[in-house]
Amino acid sequence: MPTVRRIAHEFLERNELTTIFGNPGSNELPFLAELPDTFRYVLGLHEGVVLGMADGYAQATGRPVLVNLHAAAGSGNAMGALTNAVYARSPLVLTAGQQVRSAIGMEAMLANVGATELMRPLVGWSGEPTCAADVPRSLAQAVFEAELHRRPSYLSVPYDDWAAELDPATLPTVDRTVRQGRAPDAVQLADLAARVEAARNPALVFGGDIDTAGLFDAAVRLAEHLALATWVAPSPHRLPFPNRHRLFRGVLPAGIGPLSAELAGHDLILVLGAPVFRYHQHVPGRYLPEGSTLVQVTEDASAAARAPVGEALVADPGVVIDALLTRIPARRTASGEPFGSSPEPAAGKNALHPEQVFAALRDTQPGDTAYVVESTSTNAAWWRQMDLRHGGSYFFPAAGGLGFGLPAAIGVAMARPDRPVLAVIGDGSANYGITALWTAARYRVPVTFLILRNGSYGALRWFGDLLGTPDVPGTEIDGIDFTRIAEGYGVPAASVTGDAELRTALKATAEGPRLIQIDTELTTP
Ligand SMILES: Cc1ncc(Cn2c(C)c(CCOP(=O)(O)OP(=O)(O)O)sc2=O)c(N)n1
Numbered sequence: 001m002p003t004v005r006r007i008a009h010e011f012l013e014r015n016e017l018t019t020i021f022g023n024p025g026s027n028e029l030p031f032l033a034e035l036p037d038t039f040r041y042v043l044g045l046h047e048g049v050v051l052g053m054a055d056g057y058a059q060a061t062g063r064p065v066l067v068n069l070h071a072a073a074g075s076g077n078a079m080g081a082l083t084n085a086v087y088a089r090s091p092l093v094l095t096a097g098q099q100v101r102s103a104i105g106m107e108a109m110l111a112n113v114g115a116t117e118l119m120r121p122l123v124g125w126s127g128e129p130t131c132a133a134d135v136p137r138s139l140a141q142a143v144f145e146a147e148l149h150r151r152p153s154y155l156s157v158p159y160d161d162w163a164a165e166l167d168p169a170t171l172p173t174v175d176r177t178v179r180q181g182r183a184p185d186a187v188q189l190a191d192l193a194a195r196v197e198a199a200r201n202p203a204l205v206f207g208g209d210i211d212t213a214g215l216f217d218a219a220v221r222l223a224e225h226l227a228l229a230t231w232v233a234p235s236p237h238r239l240p241f242p243n244r245h246r247l248f249r250g251v252l253p254a255g256i257g258p259l260s261a262e263l264a265g266h267d268l269i270l271v272l273g274a275p276v277f278r279y280h281q282h283v284p285g286r287y288l289p290e291g292s293t294l295v296q297v298t299e300d301a302s303a304a305a306r307a308p309v310g311e312a313l314v315a316d317p318g319v320v321i322d323a324l325l326t327r328i329p330a331r332r333t334a335s336g337e338p339f340g341s342s343p344e345p346a347a348g349k350n351a352l353h354p355e356q357v358f359a360a361l362r363d364t365q366p367g368d369t370a371y372v373v374e375s376t377s378t379n380a381a382w383w384r385q386m387d388l389r390h391g392g393s394y395f396f397p398a399a400g401g402l403g404f405g406l407p408a409a410i411g412v413a414m415a416r417p418d419r420p421v422l423a424v425i426g427d428g429s430a431n432y433g434i435t436a437l438w439t440a441a442r443y444r445v446p447v448t449f450l451i452l453r454n455g456s457y458g459a460l461r462w463f464g465d466l467l468g469t470p471d472v473p474g475t476e477i478d479g480i481d482f483t484r485i486a487e488g489y490g491v492p493a494a495s496v497t498g499d500a501e502l503r504t505a506l507k508a509t510a511e512g513p514r515l516i517q518i519d520t521e522l523t524t525p
């Protein structure tokens with residue numbers, strides 16, 4: 001009779017979960033034994049890195065991804081990175097080994113006490129089978145829960161279950177398929193189209209889910225068809241619309257009052273694929289401008305339920321975009337070049353200004369480069385200088401949890417070997433996932449890691465001023481040499497100064513991973 005392990009491997013293979021991101025302990029070895037050759041195990045040296053790589057991979061493929069962690073200690077290490085995956089709506093399937101059932105209550109070593117509660121409220125579903133015979137079904141449920149709700153799930157399995165033999169005839173079927181469709185009905189679509197048509201001055205706001213769902217080009221078609229001013233929702237973890245498009249008006253500010261002021265004059269605000277909204281620094285004010293109404297279209301029922309303002313339609317934004325394109329006559333106005341150009345970059349005094357660094361990226365990197373960005377004081381400079389015109393071009397930690405950038409860049413590069421991948425990482429952020437450099441070297445992942453070294457937690461210096469606490473400790477991190485750290489992990493590295501040296505380094509090609517360190521001037525986000 002087949003073992004639980006073999007049935008589980010067969011289920012995972014059938015559902016294309018054959019890349020496992022993990023860091024093992026003794027509890028996990030019985031699951032990892034006898035892995036079929038079709039599986040690929042990607043080792044990360046810290047569970048935060050494991051989770052970040054899986055998040056990048058899941059975002060770049062759009063598919064559920066298997067993660068294998070070591071009991072409570074490994075699961076706990078992954079929780080920071082897990083907050084990003086939750087808000088990126090990445091369908092991760094977290095599995096962790098557990099002590100044998102009879103040793104959990106006595107809290108023997110490596111017992112994951114309260115395992116199903118450990119990862120809540122972050123995961124959507126969490127389970128630990130009550131017997132070996134329920135492991136295959138539980139694994140299937142963990143996969144389908146993650147895929148249906150686009151929220152990580154967590155499965156804890158006692159390590160002696162995997163070798164148990166089962167009679168397949170007695171098993172709940174694990175070759176099920178589970179699909180969902182969220183198409184609004186004809187009346188809902190007609191109502192929405194009528195509201196957009198009747199609006200005097202509607203505005204579009206696209207969120208990161210538009211890019212995750214592969215709707216970047218559809219968003220451009222809708223904006224151009226309706227000739228509407230278009231924003232990106234605040235705190236974007238993905239770019240859903242070309243940031244140099246003539247209809248693009250910017251990333252909305254992440255304060256309640258400033259966001260509302262930015263949309264003044266628009267009587268209908270149509271939000272597609274975003275929560276309403278991912279505010280950040282608390283700047284109170286009206287949620288909407290006087291006389292404005294808001295309609296949110298999202299697949300994320302929880303985001304719809306928790307919004308503080310507006311109406312929501314829980315539906316596939318792609319279906320709604322298609323419906324608006326067919327139901328509303330085109331309003332094409334100005335023709336000509338749809339894209340504008342970037343302004344002259346601000347110049348640094350003692351080191352390069354981040355705008356100069358980003359202008360160098362724009363001028364030297366291929367147009368389809370996928371950028372993984374985690375440099376928290378340079379967002380304004382980034383959007384002023386970059387010219388991103390393709391879907392899947394921008395990834396940022398969705399919950400602002402640092403340690404995403406280095407690992408996620410590896411995950412994106414593994415998922416998309418057809419696209420160049422470049423990580424733009426602050427010298428603060430780099431330390432939270434630095435062990436990812438070993439994985440990049442070990443698997444020869446062709447990523448360029450660009451470290452912006454301003455010697456500080458720049459964003460916190462800005463927040464300190466904003467919050468009236470300018471003299472707080474713990475924001476200076478000068479003196480770190482990432483080239484020597486990178487070399488220690490096996491990644492070739494160079495430190496460059498000045499624009500010309502940076503451009504020369506960026507134009508060079510590399511077979512595997514490489515790190516470039518550049519000193520930059522401290523700026524405000
Ligand atoms: C896991 C984690 N720890 C701490 C923080 C707090 N934090 C920290 C420490 C920031 C500074 C990041 O510094 P950096 O060098 O990466 O980028 P800048 O200098 O451009 O801000 S921004 C921020 O929110 C965080 N977001 N996530």
Ligand SMILES: [Ca+2]
Nearest residue numbers: 426427428456
């Ligand atoms: Ca910094």
